[in-house]
Amino acid sequence: MSESGRDAWDPHQYRKFADERSQPFWDLVGLIQPSGVPGGGYGRCADLGCGSGELTAAVTDRLNIAEMLGVDSSDAMLAKARADVSEDEHRLRFARGDIAHWSGRGDHDLVIANASLQWVPDHAAVLERWWKALAPGGQLAVQVPANADHPSHLVATQVASTEPFLSAFNCLPPADPVVQNVLAPEQYALLLERLGAVAQHVRLQVYGHRLASSDEVVEWVRGTSLTRFTRLLSEELAAAYIAAYRERLLEAIGDEAPYFYPFKRILIWARKGD
Ligand SMILES: C[S@@+](CC[C@H](N)C(=O)[O-])C[C@H]1O[C@@H](n2cnc3c(N)ncnc32)[C@H](O)[C@@H]1O
Structure with missing residues (x-):
């Protein structure tokens, strides 16, 4: 999202369809493989475009993540996250940032981005930066609307x-950022291959929502x-x-x-x- 204009993210409006919106998130989490660490769990992780943070907190618990950082550019979303989710200096923190330029030092076990990548251009370059943030054996899990x-x-x-x-x-x-930015599924598969992924899963899924x-x-x-x-x-x-x-x-x-x-x-x- 560009920095111009006012922050139009309204956590209340976004959460109106929380169940329908969380289903793809949990399907995505379902693709993540066990860490291989004795006793399970993951070390440093990031949730990019974390929104109002409830899914960030839930996945931190479910996957037994030791250190999770939720990154978002919306002050309204971050305020909601901080109001509803108790931050913990080490285990779960939220920070303002631009996921288009986010990267890391090759020390992340997991980088997750649910329904946020579509807002930024040049997915080849962005995914390369996210990939660099991964430690050896680290996993990337991304969901975009199409x-x-x-x-x-x-x-x-x-x-x-x-x-x-x-x-x-x-x-x-x-x-429409989806028209401008989102690639075909096979292009993501190709990008991951070029990045050196040793295993990958890319699929197009139709979610059928029965609305009133x-x-x-x-x-x-x-x-x-x-x-x-x-x-x-x-x-x-x-x-x-x-x-x-x-x-x-x-x-x-x-x-x-x-x-x-x-x-x-x-x-x-x-x-x-x-
Ligand atoms: C559709 S919401 C998804 C929120 C959350 N991942 C979820 O699944 O509920 C998209 C989020 O991406 C954030 N976002 C969009 N562009 C961003 C950018 N360039 N940097 C950081 N966050 C961004 C928005 O502020 C918003 O909170």
Whole structure:
């Protein structure tokens, strides 16, 4: 996420679909192999784009991680993380940082990034930096959405290209980061091979979310992809944008109850050689 504009991340809005959003996270964690350390557990780990931190804390417990750092650029998300999760000087800490440039000294057992990599460009260079942070035998686990071709995302761009929003964006509505940044699954596989992964697993998975109605899709994307528009608009214009989006979206997907929302995601896991 660029540093311009206000922080549009709203932990309350993002957590509205906490169960649906956490499912891919736990599927990703399921790809992580045992550490090989007697008694289990992992040493230094990072959760990049940790958001409001509840999954960071949960995985720290579940995998018996000795030292976890959650990194995020959103003050609102970090404040929520610090309010809800008790930081511990050694075991679990949160820090403000930019995951686009984050790296480490080759001493991390695990680098996890759930639903955050899509916000930054040049995945080949970013993954190379993340890979360098891994210790020998370290593991990388990344999940990115790949749903840019669903009307929920297409309509967002279409509405942003109409007035009065277009002028508010100086005729340049922010592009969909998933379209701009997310690669095809096989390209991630190739990148991992080039980085020297000794084992890898990359897959495209469709998560089928049964929402109460089509209208709930609006609530869903408000917490994520619409933030790139609303953060640049006045409160009044942001409300008008969401109203216009809702109208166009329901025309496109129908006003149904319940509504089945298929959501494609890429799960990426790899291990560095010992
Ligand atoms: C969709 S949320 C995912 C949060 C968390 N990983 C989860 O699964 O619940 C994406 C997070 O990435 C963070 N983010 C986006 N771009 C970032 C950047 N360049 N550096 C650090 N964090 C970033 C956002 O602030 C947000 O908290």
